[in-house]
Amino acid sequence: MPRLDAQRWVALKEQWPALSPPQRVRAFRELAHLDAEDLFQQLSAEQQRDLLLTMPVGERRFWIRTLAPDDAADYIQAAPEDSRGEWLALLDETTRPEVVALLAYKEDEAGGLMNPRCARLRPDMRVDEAISYLRRQALGQEGTFYYAYVLDSQQRLLGVISVRELFAAPAERIVADVMRTNIVTLTAHTDQEDVSRIFAEHGLLALPVVDADGRLAGVVAADDVMDVMWEEATEDIQRLGGTRPLGEAYLEMPLRRMIAHRGGWLAALLFGEMLTASAMARFQDDIARSVALALFVPLIISSGGNSGSQATTLVIRAMALGEVRLRHWWMVLSREMLSGLALGFLLGAIGLARILAWQGMFGSYGEHGMQLAAIVGLSLIGIVLWGSVSGAMLPFLLRSVGMDPATASAPLVATVVDVTGIIIYFTVARAIL
């Protein structure tokens, strides 16, 4: 069968989503072997599974064996519990125990991302021996091949060398003299968020996973980590927006499930907001005496909510980036006190000017106009300060009790600040009127 050229690839990939499962299997069989392998590797795990399920068992066995052990493991993890045995039975004798070992790790730690297969060298090999040795290892290796890992006889990791560096090294030098010994390593239980941070910091294409004795267990490659980065950023963003992370595509998620993911937090926040009604009830008489006071409640509380949302977002992201750690709470607090105060003065001045202007032009707020201006101005200072400080401290509070700091969504902070904002505002009002 002839190989596909670029144009026919584009055409095939455009058609693909519209084909029925049996049509896909047929189109797949019509490809040259190398093209079929290429296409299969690029399908998502679900697409691969659908394709495999439509094939007869013999073909299914063939294709699942082309997967790297970590991809096969991801894939079997996604299958229903009771069919896992059947899928495992399709693997060859070498891969099956590797996949079973990988299934024991959690999906969100380095062990669940690593590929146990990778290029391995001995430190006392000569460079040209190492290159021929790698050529023998390449056969049937669906492993990371960008770096070769140098191991002693106990499989302990001594060094690393990229294939390019090995190619460039003089043929008669020994590997130990040309390898790098400055190795960043992961353990099988390193959390996937830390894994992606370490990758981004060091700019590497693969990182080795070692056990407690320094023995090489596998390699995590950058392509698998990029998926994780998108996924983690999506979860953080959705949490910040006040939704339980959807875990699937917005347009494809069944409405019922989407409503459940959003309704929980919305209802919880509503219960929180009920405290605002109770707080305002305590100042009912003040409102009855001066209705103009009520007009500025939304402006006051939303300014608190906005400054809180800014502070909490900045702190949560800085924590995810590893820039801010628990021990920095005091530095963050002092920064937020200073910037909250500065921002409060800015907003207070604007609020004051607005009321004085309306009072001057239209006499909008009756005899108490000047006092009202002072109340709004002073409250804004207090509320923006309080919003910044509590928004910044909430992620620390959550992390220190072992929760994900990203739970401190913008809406949650706004709710906390709303209630206290009302109390600040009316307390200032009582003091002045």
Next chain:
Amino acid sequence: MPRLDAQRWVALKEQWPALSPPQRVRAFRELAHLDAEDLFQQLSAEQQRDLLLTMPVGERRFWIRTLAPDDAADYIQAAPEDSRGEWLALLDETTRPEVVALLAYKEDEAGGLMNPRCARLRPDMRVDEAISYLRRQALGQEGTFYYAYVLDSQQRLLGVISVRELFAAPAERIVADVMRTNIVTLTAHTDQEDVSRIFAEHGLLALPVVDADGRLAGVVAADDVMDVMWEEATEDIQRLGGTRPLGEAYLEMPLRRMIAHRGGWLAALLFGEMLTASAMARFQDDIARSVALALFVPLIISSGGNSGSQATTLVIRAMALGEVRLRHWWMVLSREMLSGLALGFLLGAIGLARILAWQGMFGSYGEHGMQLAAIVGLSLIGIVLWGSVSGAMLPFLLRSVGMDPATASAPLVATVVDVTGIIIYFTVARAIL
């Protein structure tokens, strides 16, 4: 000089930040050559620059020449405009024109991320010839070496093969028969956000950049894309939280600049919120007649803001992931109308129950208790529906006028919904009372 072992690396890396620039240069000189190179590669661009600036010119020339052209370009881009010539003069004759060409691309497109150097092969080479050819290319190549790109005599990209696949292929086959022809390519002007999405979708370690005639211009590697992913996610998250993206580390940013980055949006939102005072002023008499009405304003508007924040966050993220495009606006609108209505009924029912319960237990809201319950319940339905719909549509509106949809921050949506929420609430109240 002896090579460092793992323990001494850890010690050195811990000390490093505390050393003064001259101490760093001294520590650097004491390293074995390979270790020094290794350390230098792992420093951040700023750390590299500080180190280079402290060195005499001869050493500086040596070290800048160890950088890949794309890294050298990033680094010269960060230097002050008037010193760029001096830096360029330090490069060798081959690298200088490559770096000058890269400086012409914007930092946030594929051209600004790519490395012009990579492993190249001809389609009619035999596999064993190709391997020896790669060994010759590896010398002095600070390029991507995971994939080798197969080019015709006009440098047009015909196929790609990973080094592992080349190693595994029979020595006497020709490259054209074993290469992959299903190639995902970028152009020099592909936006970096699209670049990172394409990487995450396809799970590859490097992608080729081609010009309009299909000629290979360079290669973007996954490690450079990972930095971009972190950076883009950080910007999106900070925008969503209602801050102009900081562009530097939270704890290191001068306070004055941080306040400027936050104050702009806070002040703009305050101006928006002033409309709430004007909106409420129109209903001043209603409040004077029934003060209890004012008590529920915060609860009502924050529920609208929260549902808007959820919807806008979900839509913005789905757009960034490429799941939702402009043409999907109608699907999104209908989904949000349905889920907004469902969520509205949920919150309305809770609100109604709360007021009836307080009225039953404490008679909190006087003679109009039942009507108040109906007003709050009905308004919540309307406001949650309106919040969801307008929160979801705002990113479409922004994108259709060419703005970044992530500008639709949670606080911006909340402000928009607050004003309309007040009007909905008091209009319902007038109709019922």
